[in-house]
Amino acid sequence: MDAQLLDHLRWGALSLILLVISIGLHEFGHAWVADLRGDLLPRAQGRVTLNPLAHADMLGTLLLPGIMIFLPILMGHPLPFGLLGWGKPVQISLANPRTRQMDDILITLAGPAMNVVLLVALALVGQVAGVAAAGPGNHDFAKFLATGILMNAGLAAFNLVPLPPLDGSRVFYRLGIYSTEVFHLLSQWSFFILLICINTSYFSEVVWWLMTPFMLLASAIWPVFG
Known part of the structure; x- marks a missing residue:
């Protein structure tokens, strides 16, 4: 096995670990804010935990991303830039009718917000450690941090797209932008709609715009992307 392939496999494994952690923190964000808002269900189901494996979906967090990462590498191609993955959805009860709408919005936005918190933390590490992408001896560490920042910016942006089952669609529904009928109709056909959208250049442009x-926030902290 040549050195280049080993290096690609190493970065593939690191990318998968980063994705598992990032998805886990996203789902933890939902569960944690639900717990703060008095929803007992996530804690009862063991979801108020930083353990990423508690939030992992076998297909969406491990198998599909693993195939997307390692299959191109084994076929002699570089690491893919974009990855598709998801975690185990956090179940909530929204038992209080007086605060149900606000609770749902806050719980929903907590997932993308946690990805933003993580990318800020990674940028701070880069800034405090003084690493630069071109710095001798620091290239791998800087690449690891930059990969995590890009990944979490992508996860936050992707989940804000207002298409079910993504978080943005639920916010649109609770704000009244989507009627109940429209939201349920989109949810019914969400798989096919999302499958079509992610294969269009327009969708990619929307995600880049949301990213x-x-x-810019990460670059303001650690100007490695400038």
Whole structure:
């Protein structure tokens, strides 16, 4: 096995670990805020934990991303830039009718917010450690941090797209932008709608546009992307 392939496999494994952690923190965000808002269900189901494996979906967190990462590498191609993955959805009860709408919005936004918190933390590590992408001896560490920042900016942005089952659609529904009928109709056909959308250049442009403020925030802290 040549050195280049080993290096690609190493970065593939690191990327998968980063994705598992990032998805786990996203789902933890939902569960934690639900717990703060008095929803007992996530804690009862063991979801108020930082353990990423508690939030992992076998297909969406491990198998599909693993195939997307390692299959191209084994076929002689570089690591893919974009990955598709998801975690085990956090179940909530929204038992209080007086605060149900606000609770749902806060719980929903907590997932993408946690990805933003993580990318800020990674940027701070890069800034405090003084690493630069071109710095001798620091290249791998800087690449690891930059990969995590890009990944979490992408996860936050992707989940804010207002298409079920993504978080943005639920916010649109609770704000009244989507009627109940429209939301349920979109949810019914969500798999096919999302499958079509992710294969269009327009969808990619929307995600990049949503990523922009997060990348600007990271660059303001650690100007490695400038």
